[in-house]
Amino acid sequence: MKKILTLLILMVSFFATKAYADKLDFTVTPILEEEQSVTDQTISAKYQAQQTLRFNLQNNSDNTIDINIKTAIPDLDNDGNPIFTDGHTFLDSPSTITLPPNGSQEITINYKAETFKKDFDGEVTNAILFCQGEKNITYLVNVRKNDNKDTENIVIEKSEAVILNNKYFIRILIKNDSNAWLNNVLIDSHIMDQATEQSDTHQFSHIAPNSKIEILIPMSEKFKAGTYLTLNTVQTASRTWNLESQFKLSTEKIDELNGIEAPIHKGEHSKIFYFVSILFFLLVLTIILQFNFIQKHNRI
Incomplete structure (x- = not known):
């Protein structure tokens, strides 16, 4: 399945790779197995146990070179440029390959089986960066467990009241509870308590699989005790969710x-005074008894 984000990353990465083509000393060629295909440096694969990703690395120079291999999570920054985040990926690769002059080597990159123990629809995406210094050749890897269409799902994990920089907000934690990229997401939120209604709209160009986003809705006045209800409409190109959550403020x-x-209640104050009075009385009684004992001892 082609995802909008994958295509955007691919387009920018493709042109960047072309720009570096004259500077890189090596080329990368995928070696495809069953249920694997490649289009414009994006590999699409159906997960199979014991299957791997294989590449041939070719040194096109007369010098020995080191190629560093990194796996990463692909994303886009605010300007639409591809970025690659270090983190837990589903690929296990060698870290460095040394190629002799004009030599070549085949490498194997394994899937981490724990990623694919749970059934899911759609695809998960990682990136492989073959780096020489600051330059690299990037391949995106989309892996699916079945041939079903992505099943998008959005849930609300939590809503709560917060004060930030002396301003009052309702914070809603929303999770993309699927392995699908959600694109062009519009979230319309309404906060209702016993007397007021606040609303706000947020738009996201994309939300990564199994990731969380935070919605902050400003309040026009201070919080009051009571029950707060959040009504949220989340829209993508293909689906709409109507989600509710509530919380109480004491x-x-x-x-x-x-x-x-919290102030000290009168009852608590009275108890403290009572215990202090008893301790003072015991202290005075102890002094008197000690004084009498000393007087008697001196007479003897």
């Missing part, structure tokens, strides 16, 4: 948010 919780210490 007076104690509002004081905690505002940094106000």
